[in-house]
Amino acid sequence: MPALRALAAAQPVLGVFTNPDRPTGRGRLLTAPPVKAAARELGLAVHQPERWKAEDTRTLWQSLGVELAIVVAYGHLLPNWMLDSCRLGVWNLHFSLLPSWRGAAPVNHALMAGDRETGVSLMRLEPGLDEGPVLAVSRRAITLGDTSESLLLELAVDAARLLSQNLTSLLDGCAQPRPQDHAQATFAPKLSRAMAHLDWAQPALALHRRIRALQPWPGAELELEHQTLKVVGVGGRKPSALGPGTLAWDNAGVWLTAGDGQALELIFLQRPGKPVQPALQALQPWGPKGTRLLAG
Numbered sequence: 001m002p003a004l005r006a007l008a009a010a011q012p013v014l015g016v017f018t019n020p021d022r023p024t025g026r027g028r029l030l031t032a033p034p035v036k037a038a039a040r041e042l043g044l045a046v047h048q049p050e051r052w053k054a055e056d057t058r059t060l061w062q063s064l065g066v067e068l069a070i071v072v073a074y075g076h077l078l079p080n081w082m083l084d085s086c087r088l089g090v091w092n093l094h095f096s097l098l099p100s101w102r103g104a105a106p107v108n109h110a111l112m113a114g115d116r117e118t119g120v121s122l123m124r125l126e127p128g129l130d131e132g133p134v135l136a137v138s139r140r141a142i143t144l145g146d147t148s149e150s151l152l153l154e155l156a157v158d159a160a161r162l163l164s165q166n167l168t169s170l171l172d173g174c175a176q177p178r179p180q181d182h183a184q185a186t187f188a189p190k191l192s193r194a195m196a197h198l199d200w201a202q203p204a205l206a207l208h209r210r211i212r213a214l215q216p217w218p219g220a221e222l223e224l225e226h227q228t229l230k231v232v233g234v235g236g237r238k239p240s241a242l243g244p245g246t247l248a249w250d251n252a253g254v255w256l257t258a259g260d261g262q263a264l265e266l267i268f269l270q271r272p273g274k275p276v277q278p279a280l281q282a283l284q285p286w287g288p289k290g291t292r293l294l295a296g
Helices: 002-010 034-041 055-064 080-085 106-113 148-172 204-213
Strands: 022-024 029-031 069-072 090-094 117-124 134-141 220-224 227-239 246-250 253-257 262-270 290-293
Touching: 002 034, 002 069, 002 148, 055 080, 069 148, 090 148, 106 117, 106 148, 106 204, 117 148, 134 148, 204 220, 204 227, 204 262
Parallel strands: 069 090
Antiparallel strands: 022 029, 090 117, 117 134, 220 227, 227 262, 246 253, 246 290, 253 262
């Protein structure tokens, strides 16, 4: 958590609030949020309230006497009493160029929409979904090699830098954020498992963007003869004489023909219960060379 480390290096931190440990994976093992481990390494107190509406959460927060709070990818709408309790404000490092992509999954939606750039907005939290005024922004170009996973790692570093650059004004109480243009707002709702299925009737570029946007969760999936294949990596595009939804493979590669007559190269696939493999290797059960029409 670069922002937490940057903050702790510059200023005493009274505590870190994060989500409770949750069961994850096939074994449903109880797993702590990454920020919890980072906070423990820094010797910081960690609090994991189930609900901000609970009276004991409010009592705990008020006992700390917090004057300035920094929020990064917390995923909760914080109550008004919490926002009002901090003399210097509650500030959010939101991973989009506000007012674009307010909400839970801004990086994913920016990728799916084909945005040319994204970034981090340092904004003051107010009631409403990411509607507060913006103090500062950093920008980063989006390339065809970016996935949501890789972009989030880069934006986390950008966020730490942006926070460090503006921390003095936040602590001095002299920050002057500018209101957003609410008429320009777009929204980035939570991802869902239902989004994983790829519609190969879409153009190849749209599929390329979607596959990159849905990494690592919920992933992007195709159905080949009643078996689900997760598409983990994609390459280039080329014209195809095959019909939309045709998967073709040989020693030259694995290609999926999309609805616009362009074929999309599939680099890595994952079969159920198997590790991620080079696409041609993952298709070995269907032979070294083949052509199949996928389920719609």
